[in-house]
Amino acid sequence: MGDITNSEPVAGRVSRLDLDYRYTSCRLAEPGEAPTLEEAREIIDRLYESGVPFFTKGLIQDMWDQIKQDPALGDKILTKDITGAVVECEVEKGKVRQWRVDDTEMEYVCKELVLSYQCRACLRREIKWNDYPFEHWEPCAIKPMHRTHEWDSKTESIIPRRGPLDLGVVTKTFQDKSQEWKESPACEKLKTILSSSAKNHEIDKVIAFAFGTMSGQYFEDDGSLYMRSGWRSASQHALLVTIIEWMKERDHKEKVLCYSQEPAYTEVDKKILDEVGIEVIEDPRGWLEVDEHSIVLSVASNVPSKEIIADISRPAVIIWCRVEFYDGLEQGLTDPDSSRVRAMMEGYELHEFGPDEEMFSDIVLYIRKSVAAPTPSSDGRFP
Numbered sequence: 124m125g126d127i128t129n130s131e132p133v134a135g136r137v138s139r140l141d142l143d144y145r146y147t148s149c150r151l152a153e154p155g156e157a158p159t160l161e162e163a164r165e166i167i168d169r170l171y172e173s174g175v176p177f178f179t180k181g182l183i184q185d186m187w188d189q190i191k192q193d194p195a196l197g198d199k200i201l202t203k204d205i206t207g208a209v210v211e212c213e214v215e216k217g218k219v220r221q222w223r224v225d226d227t228e229m230e231y232v233c234k235e236l237v238l239s240y241q242c243r244a245c246l247r248r249e250i251k252w253n254d255y256p257f258e259h260w261e262p263c264a265i266k267p268m269h270r271t272h273e274w275d276s277k278t279e280s281i282i283p284r285r286g287p288l289d290l291g292v293v294t295k296t297f298q299d300k301s302q303e304w305k306e307s308p309a310c311e312k313l314k315t316i317l318s319s320s321a322k323n324h325e326i327d328k329v330i331a332f333a334f335g336t337m338s339g340q341y342f343e344d345d346g347s348l349y350m351r352s353g354w355r356s357a358s359q360h361a362l363l364v365t366i367i368e369w370m371k372e373r374d375h376k377e378k379v380l381c382y383s384q385e386p387a388y389t390e391v392d393k394k395i396l397d398e399v400g401i402e403v404i405e406d407p408r409g410w411l412e413v414d415e416h417s418i419v420l421s422v423a424s425n426v427p428s429k430e431i432i433a434d435i436s437r438p439a440v441i442i443w444c445r446v447e448f449y450d451g452l453e454q455g456l457t458d459p460d461s462s463r464v465r466a467m468m469e470g471y472e473l474h475e476f477g478p479d480e481e482m483f484s485d486i487v488l489y490i491r492k493s494v495a496a497p498t499p500s501s502d503g504r505f506p
């Protein structure tokens with residue numbers, strides 16, 4: 124294989140900004156007999172209902188540590204499935220694979236390792252997709268996957284993705300959307316509710332997830348630039364800035380810790396966010412930062428933010444899409460409201476602040492009812 128780090132533009136090729144991934148091949152370290160389809164479903168449901176955390180900071184940290192060691196092609200990364208069994212996942216870094224898009228053969232190369240998160244409904248759906256009877260079954264809530272890049276085997280190089288929008292354009296969008304948000308009744312209402320209902324909560328950091336990129340170049344079918352996702356992202360970051368300002372005022376501080384985890388950020392996003400006091404952090408650091416003294420925000424996430432947070436912490440304040448009854452078992456949602464998420468939310472007071480749904484989806488504010496932080500039991504379960 125040639126130099127896969129070459130990222131010089133290749134003339135005449137259009138590439139994309141969106142992220143693509145490929146799962147690694149995983150197998151139980153000590154394979155036993157695979158369960159039947161019914162048994163597999165029953166195991167997932169039983170463990171989920173028992174409250175055993177599927178996501179733990181310990182496993183996230185452990186897998187991140189392994190990834191940071193930069194394993195090479197053929198090395199193994201170890202994870203654990205939800206039953207606690209050790210699972211070995213094979214690193215495919217540098218492997219080139221073929222796939223077909225609309226009758227065109229394409230090639231991609233496996234590159235950076237990142238974590239993938241499977242919610243309870245995803246694990247159940249995965250059973251259906253696997254050929255039955257299973258040859259092997261390892262229901263992993265957290266496993267490694269590779270980011271993939273389009274590959275040109277003639278030049279043995281990566282076909283570069285489309286770059287971000289121009290800094291000036293994105294700065295202007297962010298300024299306009301910030302102005303629009305600041306002038307909205309929802310902004311005022313959010314600050315008023317926080318000041319009255321979260322005034323006694325000990326809060327020391329703010330962590331946002333999945334706020335999207337403001338600088339992505341996406342196109343409509345007619346070739347015109349698709350602006351809505353950038354506008355939504357800009358509006359959501361403007362809300363984040365309001366939270367920072369509110370914290371500064373409340374605690375008479377010059378600086379507030381504010382992190383944002385979003386794999387789609389470009390250098391343009393990072394520059395703009397840095398200037399307003401938002402530190403971009405890589406996955407999975409965000410989950411590890413979340414604790415009982417945090418404000419957590421997540422909007423329309425592609426990963427099961429709600430289930431992850433429900434397993435690892437009880438933040439003081441949460442802003443995310445209204446928790447309802449969509450547990451994802453039938454609907455195929457990426458961030459479902461599972462029974463555990465619904466149970467967690469019983470410990471929170473819901474506050475409406477009425478942001479524009481076009482820009483924010485149906486997000487609401489949740490403030491923990493108890494000012495004192497609840498502590499998990501020794502096996503990580505929250506009361």
Ligand SMILES: C[S@@+](CC[C@H](N)C(=O)[O-])C[C@H]1O[C@@H](n2cnc3c(N)ncnc32)[C@H](O)[C@@H]1O
Nearest residue numbers: 333334335355384385387406422423424425426
């Ligand atoms: C449907 S988009 C929503 C973007 C934006 N919040 C909005 O409402 O338009 C889902 C986002 O989740 C992000 N995402 C995927 N994996 C993530 C991870 N591990 N941590 C944080 N965000 C992630 C994606 O990059 C994507 O921008």
